[in-house]
Amino acid sequence: MDNVAIKTLLAELDAQGIYVYLQDGRLKLRSKLTTVPAPELAKIKASKDELIAYMQRHHQQQGDLSSAQQRIWFIDQYEQQSTAYNMCGLLQLSDSLTINELQQAFDTLLARHQILTTQFFNTEQGVVQRVNSQLRLALNTLDIAGHEIPTQIVEKLHDELSYRFDLENDLLIRATLIGHSGAGKWLYIAMHHIIADGWSVRLLVQELLAILTNNNTVNNAAACKPLQYLDYVHWQGQFKQSAIYQQQLSYWQQALTGMELFELPTSYPRDKQKTYQGKSQHSVIDTRLVTEFDSCCQQLTVTRFVGLLSVFYVLLQRYSQKQDITVAVPVLNREQPEFENVIGCFINTLPMRQMVSPQSSFAQLIAQTKVLVAQGLANQSVAVEDIIETLGLAKSSAHSALFQILFNYNGVDTGTVEVATLSAKLLPLDNGTAKFDLTLNVSESEQGLEISFDYCSALFDDHVIQQMSNDFNQLVISLGNNAAQTIATVELPSARYASQLLGRKKAHEKVSSDVLALPVQVIKQAELSAEKITCIENNYLNH
Template identity: 35%
Template sequence: MMIQELYRALLEQGASAQHHQGEVKLHLPKALDAALKQQLIARKDELKQYLLGLYASASQAPVIKPVERTQAHFPLSSAQQRLWFLDQLQGNTIAYNMSAAFTVSGEFDLAVLEQTMQSIVARHEVLRTRFIEVEGEGKQQLVSAPAQLVSSHDLSDLTASAQQTQLDALLAQEAAYAFDLSTDSLIRVHYVTLSPQQGVLMFNLHHIVSDGYSVALLVKEFSHTYSALIAGQEPELAPLPLHYIDYAHWQQNEARTHYQAQLDYWVKQLADAPEVHTLPVTGQRDTLQHPAQKFTQQLPEHQAKAIADSAEALQLSPFAFLHALLSLVVARHSHSQDIVIGTPVENRLQSGLQSLQGFFVNTVPLRVSTEFDTLMEYFEHVKSINQQALANQELPLDQLIEGLQISRSQVHAPLFQILLTVEGTPAQPVSTQFNVADVQLTQQVLPVTSSKFDLDINLVFNEQGLALNWVYDSHLFTADYITKLSTHLSQLIAALVPQNLAS
């Protein structure tokens, strides 16, 4: 894994870093994964240099400080402004709902569930924020949490088939819930009782208050808080140094000059980049929201390990390696050697942001050329592109689009229409199960209803190997064509094992 992925894995297991007078000290949890500990020992010096560089980069920006809570409302971050504007334009769209459902096995205490959610919402201001219009601009306003956060549904008296029918209806209803940003609680929780030992827990958040990193943090805090409360103890979570409002205020008032150097990089990097991919499409682009479809191909465990081995041999992260291979497939199908693919980045470089809920994630365009004589030269190029993108990840996407003076289109996303995310590693696969006290939660696969991109490709290292998930606009692509793309990517993965790369 790349050094930044090692650092993230350490943070997820409870490690923390402190920087003082040019020195970095890493605090490790007592129960650290053995494989991760081995990686840390082997790459201690490399991690130290990475952290020193990270702190040096962050130190060039103004420090984020708490702002007084004496105002009636506060500015939005750049990312929030974009979603608020889209919501105003489209009218309570469901495109930015973040839904999840978990099968619960064990005796789940609904009173403690309510206490847990109240504790988390009290801890994170952004989860009790509303978004209002003031003189034509979006603003965020702090409010009290609802008296009741969890809605409960008891289906235990129904037959199994009737339970499934009702459950499917509830899941569909919640996924289609259109948040009113000005009045609704932007985190919704439902618990469906199927029997004393079985149930389903549903979450629904609006993206304007959350992102993928925040969801993982929410699960971690949920597990810790519920486990403490069910044992009759107080949760022990470190006080938050900041809240999202402090970040938004800093971004809008103090960080703009810090972004100029990053804008200069992106203007140069994206000069004359293609506005739209040239993959063959079957439908005519229009302004309508078309249904999305999903195709999944599961690769076996030995291929997942081959990817990690190949990436390590090339000194690439699994993400960069898979990005390189996907770009080759897209280039072949596009008849183009100039490929732009977007990817989300956590964008939490500033001190104090790692423990916050909120919409921090930024999306950066990765522009690569596939015009190289050898694979090794090409992989070095992709590695450089990824490293430079991470070094310039803070510039908000909207400010980048404005800086590039790109004309907005109503029929396709600006800069890129293909998105790539990679989750987990073969050493630390993504698990769909976790335990909360004596209860086991298993994440369900929910149906896909919409996509903000032509192609949204999510590659997940799981316990079975590597899942290739393709969410696509069904108006532009057929199922057969997406299957062909996935097959070509899997064939390329199978071909590029370490011994082939070495030769």
């Protein structure tokens, strides 16, 4: 068979959802043999040697973008290389490493994972991602004194934290060894979200440690991986044509038809253009209180995730006085076992729409949320972009079309990775951005539950978010102790702040945004240019 005939055969197989790939030089089918029609199976067997030779010569180096990548690419183009989708972390290593050791380890990682050397281009045929195997990570170094603590190190990483990746020209991963004289126990890593997700970060760190410690178990498994991220993109394109995908899409269409975009009342009016300027507020719910809440969840036969999501719905209902509430919930989206250990951006976000009646008890809300989560996870493969298109939702430059609020629960302690004799403690870093109006992050730690509220600082006052964070923690305690309480009557410690927000929202609707935001704009301008004129009224005032 010539190349044209082989391409034609592969296209025919693709059209029927039959995916052929190479593993250790052998031809493999993703579909079960029993599901492949006899004529097609006969063609594959007859052309086996030609297919293997062709695929070895034309190993996939370019392809379309996945649904998740398309969303991120669009935002990057619109925002002109925003830092909102930079994934930054600081690794505290158990042993000091040299720059040469780390450089060799990163070289091996980049050779294994094509996505780490992938760049993105806008062509006449559309946006494509292209592997550039010539790219090499140039490891940076930062000298510090031996006694410096993480907060002092972060201050010295200011330029790195504010680095704007160029998706077309840059290597989309950066690293800095922090120590003294070319060796150190601190390692800063940054990647653009378009090539990785949270799960990928842990995979990358685990493989990095395995290479450094010559751990054969992890190294052999990683080196023999048959699939790359482009294989997933190809599979996703096939899956979108399947009846299963269309069934899942129908579920979301029915679940979200007639919904109104849920928004919290804000401290300041919303600008016409979305801003990613953000801040974070952190707190901890200690282990004893978490255990009491877990007991409540066990009695109601739900997971901690369902319980905490239900508490969040209560908080949002009390602050907004709305009943139709949609919260975004990210999922790993790695249901296929062969993609579980592939680095790339797999994550999907599910719009969980809940009707929260103030007259319902917390126990009743938990029961509703349990069903909602089960249905959502059963239909989790549908890309959020396809949901938006199916619903015919108008896109806005000021906010997301489906949701403004996100609940991100990490049910395992991913703070420390250990391989053989080497370990790394991962400290996520705040780069001063917020992707959504408000994101509640919950993760496990030795101290209990780490609670983090990320918020758009152009919309919310710091003090309001602090009170909201306190309210969430108190609701976990109160509702965990008495799930029979109704949502309307459960004590909200900072109820007056919620009322103030509602009052401000009504004012926003009546008063011009420019007039209402004047004090806020004055403050912001003062921070930017302290010597310029504030305003003129008879005489002038400067900052």
